[in-house]
Structures are given as C-alpha cells and as structure tokens.
Amino acid sequence: MAVSTSCLSWVPATASNWKLKLLPFNEPSTATSSFSSSSTINCSIERISRDEGIYNRRPLLLGVGALATSLLGASPLFAEEIPKNYRAFVDSTDGYSYYYPSDWREFDFRAHDSAFKDRYLQLQNVRVKFIPTEKKDIHEEGPLDEVVNFLVKHRYAAPNQKTTIYDMKERTIDGKIYYTFEYKLSSRAFSRTSFATIAIANGRYYTLVVGANDRRWRRYRDMLKVVADSFRVLDI
Template identity: 40%
Template sequence: MVCLQQSFLHCIPHTFLSTSSPQVNNNGISWKRVSVLVRAEQVSSQDRISKRQLLAFGTCFPGILLFTETPSSFAAEPRKNFLSVSDKKDGYEFLYPFGWQEVAIQGQDKVFKDVIEPLESVSVNILPTAKQDIREFGPPDQVAETLIKKVLAPPTQKTKLIQAKEHEADGKTYYTFEFLAQAPNYTRHALSAICINNGKFYTLTTGANERRWDKMKDRLNTVIDSFKVFKESSMVDYGN
C-alpha cells in the first residue's frame, strides 16, 4: 500500500487559498486546492450591531431563511439550540448551532458560521475517491496529521494534533480528531470528522477561537458527533 503521507504530498498542493483543476492520484482521491478555514475578518462596531439586529430578526421570524445559497433540506429541530441539515444529493447530515448563518466559501460544499465570531464555523468538503473505507489510508493519527498539515490549515500556521480516534456508526467507519492551528494573531481550536461513502471522501471541520474553547467545546462536539453519511436508498424527504 502506498504510504498515505507520500500520496498526500503528491496530490495536495502547498498553496492554500486558490482553487484549481482536480488531480487524481494512485489512492483514488481527486483533490482540489480549497480554502477550509474561514478567515477571522475584522468587523466594525456598526457592522456588529447590524448583524446582531439581523440575527434578532431571524429569531423572531424563524420561517425566514437568511442564506446566501439555496438551502439543503432541513428536518425539525432535533435538539435545543441546534438546527439540522440533511444534504440528500451528497448523502450527509449534521447539526449546527442555532444562529449560525450559511455562507458561500469557494471549494466547500457547505459552510455555516457565526457572523460575530467568524472562527466559529462548520464546513463540509467532499472529494471523489476509489477507496471504500477510511482505514485504507492508515490509522487515525497518521491520517489526521497529514490532513491537518496539508489541507486543514495554511502552511504558515503552526499545528498540533491533540487526539485522534476511530468509531463506527451504521456500518461506516469514521475518524475524528482534535487539533490546534496557530496564526500570528489567533489560535483556532478545531475538530474534524472524516469518512468514505458512495465513492466520496467527506471532511467536516468545526472550531472556535482558543479563547472561547471552554464555552464552545460542548456545542462543537455535538456538531462532530452528529455528522453521518448515508446511501441514496436511505435518504429521507423532509418536504423540500
């Protein structure tokens, strides 16, 4: 078996922000240059006030969807303070905190973020693969280290893997891991879940500024634990 580290070095570009045509390697994954982490842009005081008012308006009128793209199917709220998204086309679902808004990020299938704390976000990236199981790429810590360094953080950031583990749900193997990505002006504390299903390599990543980790960690773990992939035959129609 070709070493995962070597294969990722060949197929994942070192530049981080631009997109390019897919590249197919011997491991069967077609990688694109994608922007995974949402940048921590500066928000003026006036802009913060207007965004808070917008969130308040959406809370008072929950039937109004404040999205930049056509939304996926939404189920009834399964848990207090969380909303559920189910993408029937690509076969995945997860929960995200109430109040986060959907935004368009080039190279990402789905992104939700807090408009006031932009490092608090969840993103889903999907790439084609010929592999059938995530374990074909190696153990959780090895796969996590490679993804963090080559995909999930810019090369200018210092990264640290905290833990990585494996679990199964409905016959599918998932790897989940926790890591830090340190930039000059902030540190992002992040969680990721990866899985292979239907010829696709799924990566879901969520996180927050390290200074808010203690406040956000339970909610972010709920996001990670809720991530599931499914086959077309088991896709549920939520009325859209």
C-alpha cells in the same frame, strides 16, 4: 437502532433531489427568510443544478401539513433527537447530514458544499466539502493516527503554523467508519482550534470542520463537539 438511522429515516424518497434544513419542532425560526414560517415546522429546500455544476438555491414553501405527516410517520422521535438549540442540515442528494447551532446562519465558503457561521463571530463556523475517491471507507486511507497526523500537518496547516493534535477517535455507526479529531493551528498572530470528522462513502471523501478562535475555544468546545460528532454520511 443506531443514531444515524433514527435521525435520518424521515427523509422521503421524493426528496432525493433536494437539500433540506429542518428546524426543531419546539423552536421557532430565527433565520431570516423571504417566505412565511409555521409554528410547527419551518424548512427551506434548495434545488441543486447538476447541469451548471453549481447550486441554484431556491427557497420554497411546502405544504406544512403534508410535510409534517411525512416526517412524523417516518420517525416519531426525530424532533426529540435533535439536541436543544441545534438544527439539522440534511443533504440527501450529496449524502450527508449534521447538526449546527440554531442561531448560526448559512454562508458561502469557497470550495465547500455547505457552511454555517455564528451571527457575530465569523471565524466560529462549520463547513463541509467532499472530493471524489475510488476508496470504499476511511480505513483505506490508513490507520487513525497516521491519517490524522498527515492531514493536520500537511493539509490543514499553513507553512508558518504550528500544529497540535489533542485527541482522535474512530467510530463505526450503521456500518460507516468515521475519524474525528481535535487540533490546533497557531502562528504569531492567530490561533484557531477545531474538530474535524472525515468519512468515505458514495465514492466521495467527506470532511467536516468546525472550529473557533482559540480564545473562545474553552467556552464553546462542548457545543462544537456536538456538531463534529453529529456528522453522518447517507447512502445515495
């Protein structure tokens, strides 16, 4: 069974209109919250308001026993598949998921659908956005090297920034195609290195970017790579 199927098969059909942040079973919650937590599962669910065109975030406390039964019944290995010190973010309404470091906190990043950042280093963060497209998969954008070079030089970089692309790769998981690449944007005053993963599904062009200040990149690169490689698009 491919990774994306085994990690995400727990999402119940009745949760199709919700966003879920699921914490590992063996790790207590460190996120601040106005509702009580459980030593077994702690999750927050956010309702999306389609009519208003924005997200109305309403943390709710579910019956933990019922939720645990649903998760374990659907995928007994789900908790083991979340890497240690990470949490899973699953948006079953907008059709994507990824892991993020367990000590990061959610924040609003302009024009993005979801975002998490380091508690103390705000420039060390992950964010996801999507735009409509009529294309069916990322191959329709072009070959890997052409797409990556165009994005980094003409979409991600400001006019005064120098671009460096270190690595790029293509993966196919459960029939979905992903381009993941590592790149650096630098200017006189500041440099930042990032991973990006892009994919097309559900009539949407998805982009995940996770990065850090260039001075901290060597130390945190492997941790951030887990985030970039974990990105999955779901059928909605």
